[in-house]
Amino acid sequence: MGTSLFDRALEKGARCERLSRQEAYSLAEAISPERLHRLGMAALATIGQRFGRLATYVFNLQINPTNICSSGCTFCNYAASKDAPHAYVLEEAQILETVTRLKPIEVHIVGGLNQIWPFQRNLQLVRSLRDRFPELHIKSYTAVEIAYFARTAGLSESQVLDQLQAAGMNAMPGGGAEIFSERLYRRHWKNKTSPGDWLRIHGLAHSKGIPTNATMLFGFGDNWGERVEHLLILRRAQAQSGGFSCFIPLPFQPGAGHFIQRGPTPLETLSVLAVSRLVLDNVAHLKSYWPMTGLEVGAAGLSWGADDMDGTISEEKIAHLAGAATPVGLAREKMVETIVTAGFTPAERDGGFALRQVAP
Template identity: 40%
Template sequence: MPLFLDKNLKNIHEKIRNNLRLSFEDGLNLLKTQDLLGLGYLASLVKENLHSKKVYYVFNQHVNYSNICLNLCKFCAFGKPPEHPDAYELDIEEIIKKLKKNPSPVREIHIVGGLNPRLPYEYYLDLLKTIKKEFPLAQIKAFTCVEIEHLARLAQKSIEEVLKDLKSAGLSCLPGGGAEVFSERIRKKLCPEKISGKRWLEIARTAHKLGIPTNATMLYGHLETYEERIEHLIALRQLQDETKGFLCFIPLPFLPQKSYLKREVAPTTGFEDLKMMAVARLMLDNIPHIKAYWVFLGLKLAQVALHFGADDLHGTVYEEKISDFSGAEGDKALSRKEIERLIREAGFEPVERDALYRPV
């Protein structure tokens, strides 16, 4: 029997041993605990029951096609108005040139950007078609639920019609961005122009029903409460019960360094980041994968997160720009050799995957 410093963890351990779902109150107790090692033990137990010693990664390249954005959320340092000196948009030819400069064979091309009112609907379809033609073996993970809503407005089509168009053009799955925290209170304060949490879930549900799997995220460590974090996780869990369409959950620590909140909010600590990783693994009992997104966490903390419930270290991440604008420090791309070394040194078995978590 493990030694827990927090008696609440003893009760939660019993639930886990008996395959019982954790409650809202359990989630709050997990977030409030100071027994980090006890919490890590529980998350590692669940993770290894699901994946043994396997840790997944993907050989991937990012495309941030434009940072021009209508929403200009207060927590975001990436989005810029059109007249800003740092605003940019890439044409399709530029994107293909950038992709061809990086190592191959790429397994996943990850595409996200701002809500740019100047790019027509056809740009997005042509982008997918061109990438699919140039990189036929790569899967395209593209456009958050927020971007899908933007495309529907551009084209004056339904969400279902837009997703069908994108799928025909080469889309394999959606990334999980734009979820932030579903709390209406938080969204009114930080991103009033963005779609609601309810709408984000509706779009994800539609994608799942069309056979398009998605990821899911939560941006934590700004103005949200612990209660709002757990409500967010339970909302994802409920949708997953219904659709089985989520592949992975990614907890994203807020990087305030270059945002409008830099004077109000301090960066999250390693203690909080590891705690959030573990709580995600324990609460999301029906989402198969939890990702330690090393671009935001840093390589060293991401390694430790593999002992706190994470079973995915994302990937090689060529050409990612959002973290640069947000103030993230450290490496911006990894080789296959480097990422496998990180996984092995942490005591796990590296497994290269594709965008749908199929081993390659």
């Protein structure tokens, strides 16, 4: 009896070898408990070859200057109209004071699409952060925001990126990709950056030496075929540019009154991590994003292909306004304890994934 396509995909993936399109799709066919276990074992073998038992985290700070946004995505509980009860606007002095007080290694800046915080104000924020904190790793603005800044400031996207880079931006986050499905794009976020434009803007950033993350939102009506296609598209883009530092699958947070009442189950989230690790052989890092998965599932993700748990995430707002039930922030000690309990060796990293300190 010959080796099945699924078996061959697992064997190749465990050796960090490139899967064919058919092999990649075979990983997501009829995921039974037995297949789920085998997926995890293959993904763990891949991680062992790449990183041993090290699992990283970073001391970071989320900066969301405002949640006022005009894009109208159907799945978002974060965005607010100007007069909404949960609308807020931060001032520069508040942001700088928070960074001074918490002393993060990395900041992650993402806001809404609005003219309260237009491009020039955001540009000045990056400049102020760089001037005040020369060693700070500044990861800022999604492709959606870059496109909006260009449109509203009368600049090209290339000019926007050049100015942000000159002001001190080190990298871009991966938000706004959602999932590369025209079907879901037209249904849920047609007023903002399309999948093709997201890829184009990230490719433009990579051409300028700006590394970026990549994400995938799942569990809001997508199917496994769309998930695998998303991964294959990213793999192809990475082969062209080499600019993606990390991939982050994001389980949908349903929240109150959403069109879907329940998000992905923990096992579904773990299966997405495992398939992602096996397919994305050319993206170095895979993040188990605990603010959306929950801390326990986030830690379990280290055995399903993830090598990073993001960080302490001080004052994170987006996932929590969307309904995430996780704590808002973790102390370093709790992150270390969580990783050790999961059976891995904690290692603090910087914003570029260079190790700062490995726990004894």
